[in-house]
Amino acid sequence: MDIDEKVSGPGGASQKNWTHLNTSDELPLDMRFNHGHMVSITVYSVLMVVSATGNLTVLSQLVKRRRAGRASRLDVLLMHLAVADLMVTFLMMPLEIAWAGTVQWLAGDLMCRLMMFTRTFGLYLSSFVLICIAIDRYYAILKPLNVTWEAHVRRALLIAWVCAGLASLPQSFIFHLEEHPDVKGYYQCVSYGSLPTESHEFAYFLLNMALMYVAPLLSTLYCSSAALLEIIRRANTANDKMRRSGVGILGRARARTLKMSVTIVLVFFTCWSPYYCYCLWYWIDKDIVNHLDPAFQKAMWLFSCTNSCANPIVYGVFNRNRWTWRSGAHVRNRGSSMRRGSRFPHGDSMEISAATLARARFSLHSERTSRRDSARSFVTQNGTQKHLNNNNKTNGIV
Structure with missing residues (x-):
C-alpha cells in the first residue's frame, strides 16, 4: 500500500490530499497507468x-518429513512460517499486481x-x-x-493465528470504497476519513508497527542474547557437567541455533527497518x-516484502545439511558406542530429549568404563604381559 492511498497500517503511513485536483478531461499522472505502475508489476x-x-x-520438504513421522518441533514451526509467507505470496502480491x-x-x-x-493477515502471521x-x-x-514448552507449541501456533486475525480485523472496518469527489466514476479503496x-491514525500506525515489527524483533534479540550469554557462561565454567560428559552434540546444536537466530534478526531488521523508518519520518515531518518522489516510498514497501522471499533461504541454508544428514543420520564420538545410523527423536538434531541425553551419558559412561577395564586387564611388567583382576587396584596401575 502506498502513501498516496492513505495508509494507516502495513503498507504505508499516510495519504496525500487527493481531493484537490484540476477538473480537466485528463486524469493526473498518478491516477493513470504509468511507468511506476509497470515497475511495481x-x-x-x-x-x-x-x-x-x-x-x-x-x-x-517439511510435509515429506511429517508424513514419514520424522517432523520435529522446529519443522512444525517452519511449516507454519512457510504457509504465512505463501499467504503473502499468493494473496498480497497478486493483489498489488492487479491493483x-x-x-x-x-x-x-x-x-x-x-x-x-487478507493483505495484512499473512504479514502478521509471519x-x-x-x-x-x-x-x-x-x-x-x-x-x-x-517438556512444558514442547507440549504448548501447537497452542502457541494457534494463538499466533488468532492474533494475526485479530490484528488484521481493523483493516476491514478502516478501509472502504470511496468515489473521487472531482472525478465521477473513479473509485479507490482507502482508509481516508475512517x-x-x-x-488516532498515528496511534493505529504505532500499534501496527509494534505488533508487526517491534515485537518479533525484540523477542528474537532477547532470545538470541540470552542464548549467547548462556553459551559464554558455560564455556567459561570449568565444572560444566555437559562439557565434562563429552556430549558435544549440544554444543553444535547451540552454535547452529545461535547463528540461525542472529541471521533471522539481521534479515528481518534489514527488510523492514527502511520502511518503518520512512513511515516514522512521515509522521515527524509530513x-x-x-x-x-513516490517511487521512493514504493521502493521501501517493495523491499520489506522481500522478507517473505528471504525466510525460506535463511532456513534452507541452516537446515540443508540437517535434512541431508538425516537420510544417513549418525553421531560421531571418539568411541563407537554411539553407532552410525542413530537418530534423534523426531528427527531434529537441535532438539535433544531427556531420553536421548540419558542414552548418550550411559553410552559414554560405558565406553569410559570399558577403556578403563581394558587398561587394567593388560599391563606389561618386566617384559611379561599379566592379566590383572578388575577389582584389584594394588598391582601398580596408576
Missing part, C-alpha cells in the same frame, strides 16, 4: 516467483474490505510465527530438557515526505 512478479519457489520447496494494473479499485466495497484483511520460533529456540538452547483525528 514487474518487481512484484519477480518477488512472487522467487517467494513461491522457495516457500513451496521448504513446505514440500497496479487497474490503478483504481474495481472490485467493490466488500472485496475492498476483505482483501485489506511476524507472530517468528516470535514462536524465537521462544522455541530459547528453550531448545537454554532448557533442552524442558479515523476521527490524525492522533511536508518533506510529501515532496519526495
Whole structure:
C-alpha cells in the first residue's frame, strides 16, 4: 500500500490530499497507468516467483518429513512460517499486481474490505510465527530438557493465528470504497476519513508497527542474547557437567541455533527497518515526505516484502545439511558406542530429549568404563604381559 492511498497500517503511513485536483478531461499522472505502475508489476512478479519457489520447496520438504513421522518441533514451526509467507505470496502480491494494473479499485466495497484483511493477515502471521520460533529456540538452547514448552507449541501456533486475525480485523472496518469527489466514476479503496483525528491514525500506525515489527524483533534479540550469554557462561565454567560428559552434540546444536537466530534478526531488521523508518519520518515531518518522489516510498514497501522471499533461504541454508544428514543420520564420538545410523527423536538434531541425553551419558559412561577395564586387564611388567583382576587396584596401575 502506498502513501498516496492513505495508509494507516502495513503498507504505508499516510495519504496525500487527493481531493484537490484540476477538473480537466485528463486524469493526473498518478491516477493513470504509468511507468511506476509497470515497475511495481514487474518487481512484484519477480518477488512472487522467487517467494513461491522457495516457500513451496521448504513446505514440500517439511510435509515429506511429517508424513514419514520424522517432523520435529522446529519443522512444525517452519511449516507454519512457510504457509504465512505463501499467504503473502499468493494473496498480497497478486493483489498489488492487479491493483497496479487497474490503478483504481474495481472490485467493490466488500472485496475492498476483505482483501485489506487478507493483505495484512499473512504479514502478521509471519511476524507472530517468528516470535514462536524465537521462544522455541530459547528453550531448545537454554532448557533442552524442558517438556512444558514442547507440549504448548501447537497452542502457541494457534494463538499466533488468532492474533494475526485479530490484528488484521481493523483493516476491514478502516478501509472502504470511496468515489473521487472531482472525478465521477473513479473509485479507490482507502482508509481516508475512517479515523476521527490524525492522533488516532498515528496511534493505529504505532500499534501496527509494534505488533508487526517491534515485537518479533525484540523477542528474537532477547532470545538470541540470552542464548549467547548462556553459551559464554558455560564455556567459561570449568565444572560444566555437559562439557565434562563429552556430549558435544549440544554444543553444535547451540552454535547452529545461535547463528540461525542472529541471521533471522539481521534479515528481518534489514527488510523492514527502511520502511518503518520512512513511515516514522512521515509522521515527524509530513511536508518533506510529501515532496519526495513516490517511487521512493514504493521502493521501501517493495523491499520489506522481500522478507517473505528471504525466510525460506535463511532456513534452507541452516537446515540443508540437517535434512541431508538425516537420510544417513549418525553421531560421531571418539568411541563407537554411539553407532552410525542413530537418530534423534523426531528427527531434529537441535532438539535433544531427556531420553536421548540419558542414552548418550550411559553410552559414554560405558565406553569410559570399558577403556578403563581394558587398561587394567593388560599391563606389561618386566617384559611379561599379566592379566590383572578388575577389582584389584594394588598391582601398580596408576
